[in-house]
Amino acid sequence: MxxxxxxxxxxxxxxxxxxxxxxxxxxxxxxxxxxxxLSNGTLDVLGYRALSGNNAKDLASDDPFASFTELPNTHPYQVIGADNAREGVNWLAEKTGLFEIHGENRLLPSPLGVARPTLGVPKNAAAGILTEGGKYLVVGLRQFKDFPAPLIAANLNRSDVVKVEARAVVLDLPGRAREADTLATDYARHFDGLTSATAGGSAGAAKATGATAGATLRKQFAELINRAVKPGEVVLIPAIMGLQAETFLDFATRVQAPIAEVPTIPASIFGQRTYNxxxxxxxxxxxxxxxxxxxxxxxxxxxxxxxxxxxxxxxxxxxxxxxxxxxxxxxxxxxxxxxxxxxxxxxxxxxxxxxxxxxxxxxxxxxxxxxxxxxxxxxxxxxxxxxxxxxxxxxxxxxxxxxxxxxxxxxxxxxxxxxxxxxxxxxxxxxxxxxxxxxxxxxxxxxxxxxxxxxxxxxxxxxx
Incomplete structure (x- = not known):
């Protein structure tokens, strides 16, 4: 057809x-x-029950598909059905390889530190699932203004959904040269090693130079984090660690603590990865x-x-x-x-x-x-x-x-x-x-x- x-x-x-x-x-x-x-980059099925306000007591059941029956008759889920929604979410996770589907909602920190329920967790965010009594180090960068680490940590500490301990640190890591305000995509490309070719140089040489620069930047960032993190803490960083899957995997091996990315305010690298x-x-x-x-x-x-x-x-x-x-x-x-x-x-x-x-x-x-x-x-x-x-x-x-x-x-x-x-x-x-x-x-x-x-x-x- x-x-x-x-x-x-x-x-x-x-x-x-x-x-x-x-x-x-x-x-x-x-x-x-x-x-x-521009999306958050998670797979949201149903985080809150409808028509009752958005607060802790209105969280959907652990299995969001089971909450479909509580929705109004006019809600699209009443004609879509739980089976089709479940099949679609599982299809995307398998097609892209970017998500973990746990079968029930998990709480992730939002770009402003709100405990946010979602069913499909990006693999790079999995270590940052909020758990009762967990300890978290929120890492911001002075050159990256779209991730207010102190505010995120403060909001996590006052959450009435899950009790956690969070503290913030802001590190100095230029994305390129002396740039004072670097975008998420700029950081991602440099962590990947995708730098522009120098004048007069071959494409192969420029690619090798970029890969070396990316590895050096990842190593530098990991060393800064290792000096700041305390035993028992999970490290939360902004979602800027590359557009390529191997970039985060390499970086995670260099950090001496569990580490997870947190979506930033739009445009988020999580959404860009799904789109790509x-x-x-x-x-x-x-x-x-x-x-x-x-x-x-x-x-x-x-x-x-x-x-x-x-x-x-x-x-x-x-x-x-x-x-x-x-x-x-x-x-x-x-x-x-x-x-x-x-x-x-x-x-x-x-x-x-x-x-x-x-x-x-x-x-x-x-x-x-x-x-x-x-x-x-x-x-x-x-x-x-x-x-x-x-x-x-x-x-x-x-x-x-x-x-x-x-x-x-x-x-x-x-x-x-x-x-x-x-x-x-x-x-x-x-x-x-x-x-x-x-x-x-x-x-x-x-x-x-x-x-x-x-x-x-x-x-x-x-x-x-």
Whole structure:
């Protein structure tokens, strides 16, 4: 089958790879590179129960899949199902080799030191799983401003979820030359040894020089940590230790204590590693990825399309999309498709928008949207001013507005009927969830991808 995937985020890339594994002809159309490089880099399925506030007593059960039954009927997990979500998470862990799946939630320090529950733990963060009575040394770098080590340690010490002891130290480790403010990607490249070639030198010599410089920087950082760490402490460093897996492995052998990376504020290297792994897998699978695309269904009734194609026959037959109009810098193409995966995202990507009349719209297929709900309760926001409370409530309603789908991930109209029988909506665009509060984003993205791929197989009468 010829399948178009719109969007290059976690759900789009994952669905494309799953479909390619099933021998479909897959093309990804995307405006940009997707939001993965901005993500936290963990695999969140369900960290908090919905609609009761985000605090210790609202932690989901150790097995987040078991908590799906506690969610509202409008939550996407009610149609995705625990089996599909579990299958999707396990698929990504196996595909990338970057995660440990423990079968139950684990607590990791967030970029600001909050004990954050997640199911899929990045392997480089595994030693930093927060345990009752644990002792931690939070290591910051003077040249890296996106990892406030003293604040992280202070927040860990006051956590009401898990009792730990944490202290902070800020070390002096220039990322390159005398630079006073170095980015995470700059540190990562230098720890990897990916330095630019010197003028007049060969590529091989530059690569060898870079590798030596990377090893030297890793050794220098490890020696600074070894002088600061105390017996029994776990070392927490910012997630800057390279984009290549062997970089952290080499560095960990040099440190005389258990060591783990902690996600930084966006953009996080954890998210970049996941993105790189999926993009490389797409290249190996020969999936065509077309950037800078604007996608629309080809319809008879749109003036601009009529002017270009002289009122050609409508591809909408029996509520199916059979052709897409793809606009790029070089022109406009008509692409024939058998099915469409719509993983274009939500409000952050601009796929869901609000116009000047305060009406919500889905911008590609003009799909009907289901109104969102508020997560906030009076009990958890008693200190908020009335205006602040109303604004927060309205924001939560807005961000949980999205597409309603059936168990095949097909978009539904107000009567509960599929709008198109061969369009499948995934990930952030699905309505009824509060992934930023309940920590469910990756589970929804991956679970919806699995459900859609199974539904596409059913179109051909196959089972995968």
């Amino acid at each position: 010829r399948i178009a995937v719109i969007g290059a985020g976690l759900s789009g890339l994952s669905a494309a790879l799953m479909l390619r594994e099933a021998c479909h002809n897959v093309t990804i159309f995307t405006h940009g590179i997707g939001g993965l490089p 792994a999926l993009i490389e897998a797409c290249r190996e699978a020969r999936i065509d990825i077309r950037l800078n695309c604007s996608v629309r269904p080809y319809r008879r009734g749109r003036a601009k399309v009529e002017n270009i194609y002289q009122n050609g026959p409508s591809p909408m037959v029996n509520d199916e999309v059979r052709e897409l109009v793809v606009a790029r810098a070089g022109g406009t193409d008509r692409v024939k498709v058998d099915a469409v995966i719509d993983a274009a995202g939500g409000f952050a990507s601009g796929n869901l928008a609000r116009d000047s009349h305060l009406a919500f719209h889905e911008t590609i297929f003009d799909l009907p949207l289901r109104p969102g709900t508020a997560f906030t309760s009076r009990g958890s926001t008693a200190a908020l001013h009335e205006i602040d409370f109303e604004q927060r409530t309205e924001l939560e309603r807005t961000l949980s507005t999205g597409i309603a789908v059936d168990s095949a991930m097909r978009p539904l109209d107000a009567a509960g009927n599929p709008v198109f029988t061969n369009v499948f909506c995934l990930g952030e665009m699905l309505g009824g969830a509060h992934p930023w509060l309940e920590l469910s984003g990756e589970g929804i993205a991956l679970g919806s991808a699995v459900a859609a791929v199974k539904a596409i197989a059913a179109l051909k009468g196959e089972k995968i």
